[in-house]
Amino acid sequence: MRFALSPDQEAFRDAVADLLAKACPPAAVRAAWEAPPGQLDRSLWGDLAGMGVLSVLVPEADGGLGLDETYLVPVLEACGQAALPHPVVETAMVAAPLLGADIGIVTTDLGGPNLPCAVDADALLLRCGDRLVRADPAAVALEPVETVDRARRAARLAPGADLTDAEPVTDHPAEVGRALDRGALGTAAVLVGLAQAMLDRTVAYVAERHQFGVPVGSFQAVKHHLADVALALEHTRPMVWRAAWTLARDLPTRARDVSAAKAMANEAAERAARAALQCHGAIGYTVEADLHLFLKRTWALTRAWGDTAHHTDRVADALMP
Amino acid sequence: MRFALSPDQEAFRDAVADLLAKACPPAAVRAAWEAPPGQLDRSLWGDLAGMGVLSVLVPEADGGLGLDETYLVPVLEACGQAALPHPVVETAMVAAPLLGADIGIVTTDLGGPNLPCAVDADALLLRCGDRLVRADPAAVALEPVETVDRARRAARLAPGADLTDAEPVTDHPAEVGRALDRGALGTAAVLVGLAQAMLDRTVAYVAERHQFGVPVGSFQAVKHHLADVALALEHTRPMVWRAAWTLARDLPTRARDVSAAKAMANEAAERAARAALQCHGAIGYTVEADLHLFLKRTWALTRAWGDTAHHTDRVADALMP
């Protein structure tokens, strides 16, 4: 028993976090709000690919790192912490194990009707009845949607979109189920990262902001709001890591563990967003402060890849069959 | 529109509150914990009867006050505030409109399987299929139960208790429905009174108790716990009064209004109990302090006459048929 990242896992996570600290500051997230379709930062994506982030789950023989979810999940946390706008969960966690390495930007409708970064994607992984297919974005009718978080750059399939020419990927229910669980767990990891980022930013802010002659962070009510966030995170992150282990080993508790991770990550991130905004006050309620980038991503992801009710019911079904 | 007690209603409520302040201090509630079956304080009950509390809803022609629920509900709040152990809801609110004045101590199983003060009752109002019947406690097999609040003095009908000799009261569904709503609303009023009592006691305690050189009540966390109780009460009491009006006029919104009142009273009282105990600290966690008398009554009544889920579903059904 060793419930901690290995030195390798930690080094990989830290390397990605270092890259993102440089290449994905809030300004880069803002850039993704404004960039025209197709203009999502490819250089950063290339760096992530170069580090192997996008092919962690691809066998070495196929040009990947041949590692498992316990390596990728901590990295996805780091991506959440930077509010990385790219569809890294969709590409690295969901598509890569099915489609292989070097697949560019891939998005999918497995997590919900609004495909993130659909306006930038090189390939689409789509559900078609019980099957998964790979489609060329140019060949499928996509309708952009206006999202609160504009860095989602989302679109949805036009009603009656024609997938007859799409390339079959799998019709194996176990593979489809695993893809769904990978998406949910990857998103849970991103949410943990977002929550951590909102907590860190707020802690820094309330230490510095003074009202009534003292730091706002010295008020007991503010302390308790933020202690509650720390409390949730302290008990959510292990659930996410444990689910990565379960998924990597394909243990029989997979549905239970992944859904518990997503349900708890949803709750922790929602709590973090609420506390962060409230403790920032009016400054947080502007688009000039960076906080809103994290808030809006959180509100989108808590309801993508299954909301809290969905995953809680799935845990209930696993526990009380 | 005048959403306030009339001078008459206020005077009646205040008179009962004055009586209870004298005749039902916490020591009297403790006495009800210990008194042998049949030994519940009859003198206080006689005083309540003498003031007309038990026959508010009985027509004047039948020896009652001939008033309606808007008179009785504020009085029941006062009874809750004193944690009166007698079955005043069961007798005055539920049984009296069906059985008349001067019926002694009456209890019923309409509110749940554990009949309060069953060991002291002069008469039982029982459900028998779709009918209500009046039974002699001596003629019905009752099994005392051990309750956390021993002032409940409860018993339940023995399995297969024989009600064939019981006197029919009504088989009219509307009357049965009204009796159930009266019990739920009366209990909601008692809960509001209990919550107010717990709040008042706690406010007094935290102003006086010092730790770290200051009154405990000067800590922001304690202030916020108690402000939340005040907030809940401020918005629950009007719901209870409004439901009294609805019930008195038998308006079509009766189910919705009564259930909303009980659901909100449950929540307010549960919140008050939680905050009161937490703000009292270890002192509240003893049977030597009086607080526990109020806590334990609250835990019983929030789940009697329909719990929060039951009444919320009933509101939902009324709103979203």
Add this chain to the structure above:
Amino acid sequence: MDLTWSPQEEAFRAEARTWLEANLAEWRAACGGAPASGDTREGFAQHLEWERRLFEGRWAAVSWPEEHGGRGASLWEWLIFEEEYYRAGAPPRVTQNGIFLLAPSIFEFGTAAQQAGILRRMAAAEDLWCQGWSEPDAGSDLASVRSTARRVDGGWVLDGQKTWTTRGAFCTHLFGLFRSDPDSERHRGLTYLLVPLDAPGVTVRGFGRLDGDEGFAEVFFDDAFLADDAVPGGVVLGEPGQGWKVAMATTGSERGLTLRSPGRFLATAERLLALAARAGDPTLRRRAATAWMHADAYQQQTLATVTRLAAGARPGAEASLTKLWWSELDVELHRLALDLLGPDAELDGPWSKGWQFALSGPIYAGTNEIQRNIAAERVLGLPR
């Protein structure tokens, strides 16, 4: 206790309902069907048309005396109007900061000349008032205002900065607190001033609120000259140096009844019920019923409050409880709406806009943390 409306009140309700239905339809049609948000430049102009229509129908400020453009309505009628207003789906009032926050102070502290010169133009949406309370270092801690007003011949010279001024970029006037005694501290030495935003030396910069609209502004005062007669009746409300007292009366209104009437939340709750009825999830259904109860409780509590006010009571610290209730109710209603929408909650639309707007409730007009302190100290009497 009497929970029925009088025939006159019912007639008032019917009149309001009829007028609102007809005029909303006309206004919407004039806007090409769907007016933009009142917190955008385009939408603000559309909403001014609506405000002028309200004024012409004498619905802009129903509770004001007729001489100032109102109809002398009772508090009950005001409540009824608000209920009908939101039930009809009428838009948020872009004039609200003037009509509901400044005007009560003008009625209480203004001279006859100020009342005559300011109120009617405010109701008619000719003058558009924004609030100038907050400064970068004075948010919840209003008494730490640093903007100064220096008395000079014929007027005042203003310096400093206000911020988070709702719709400031679209307004014509600002009301706010300025430190007129440079040696003063905290709530002493402040003066409540009425400032045309076109005064020389005043600069307004709009910026984006959480919901992306340009709903906020910063207002800079650089040796700005405020002539004594820049506003009819004079630019000082109350006495110089007494600004805190006047402001407290206004923030009392902000927290209390006049800012957020129950009608608005009841209307939201009704829309939510329609959404929940379609959803079929029993937990969400139960949450919708609970949210509706909380909206209804706000209505019932308001009826009890108005009964006291109608009998002559002054609004007290209970206003803190009211502010806590409606602001947290609004969050509850919209969170549930997003949960009902599921993955489509992220789409830009009325519910996601409403959610973002709701999140401002626990922050502005004194954060809910401060309201809880006030409730505990002044309603319950806990030690400071």
Add this chain to the structure above:
Amino acid sequence: MDLTWSPQEEAFRAEARTWLEANLAEWRAACGGAPASGDTREGFAQHLEWERRLFEGRWAAVSWPEEHGGRGASLWEWLIFEEEYYRAGAPPRVTQNGIFLLAPSIFEFGTAAQQAGILRRMAAAEDLWCQGWSEPDAGSDLASVRSTARRVDGGWVLDGQKTWTTRGAFCTHLFGLFRSDPDSERHRGLTYLLVPLDAPGVTVRGFGRLDGDEGFAEVFFDDAFLADDAVPGGVVLGEPGQGWKVAMATTGSERGLTLRSPGRFLATAERLLALAARAGDPTLRRRAATAWMHADAYQQQTLATVTRLAAGARPGAEASLTKLWWSELDVELHRLALDLLGPDAELDGPWSKGWQFALSGPIYAGTNEIQRNIAAERVLGLPR
């Protein structure tokens, strides 16, 4: 990352499970089927029998060295044992205040003579230790203790009063803080003393806890004489005047891992699932799943913590988060149980007893309000 147990650990688990099953059945039979609560006089005696049985099987304090009656188990094995213990439905440990709160301090601060003289007897339930922290005016504010210890020839003279001493009326010894420097204030000048309750001048009065059992006691010291050799190895733990430092080590244990292992809550959650599965209400079912997740999260978080501790880390302020989690989890689990029981929640029984016991969690060992302060200040680094 490796989330599997080793074959040795699995063997340890199997041994514990087998022993617990057999011995619990025997003990229960010896108690006539249903032992009484350990917080009543009758039940306490029964539970002592259980404790002695545990000691004989070398399960009383598995993580202690063998010389003191343990089996030198690793932290992992301790966790496994706790899990099996509660899964088997074994009773709360009436010796817990000694074994889990005092013993860690004895290991850290005690002399070899104290360790030899105290620990084994404690594990054997021959000496029964209760905690003497709280006083009527020193609850959360432990540093305000007023009970005094005056140094005299051959010992100490104790005066004052301790209260809320769990199971004090049934114990033989008390450990606690006494003010040994009469001129000292707050956390200076305190001495950590070990006191036999039969010392002359000590009076113990049991009184009722919320759940009605005589689980609390007041302990009065009236010129009580505590001889230096009243406890083997001496009555002072650590140095005189250094009591605060020693006590903090103990309260650290109280808040952290050793007081409430995850196994206890997992076992409660499993029983709750059985109750919820029968209920059929979808909202309650969802709440049961959530409560189980929270129990499971405690287990996973503990595995992460133990990994750090096993690698040599010291428990830090994160222990505050742990105490918040398990105490609020316990309330959540039992509230849900009562909601599942509905009108029968009021009956005296395991769930209603458990509910009342759970409510003590957020109060004792430092209220949760104080834990949140600690977490904010020491984990997050917010200003005091």
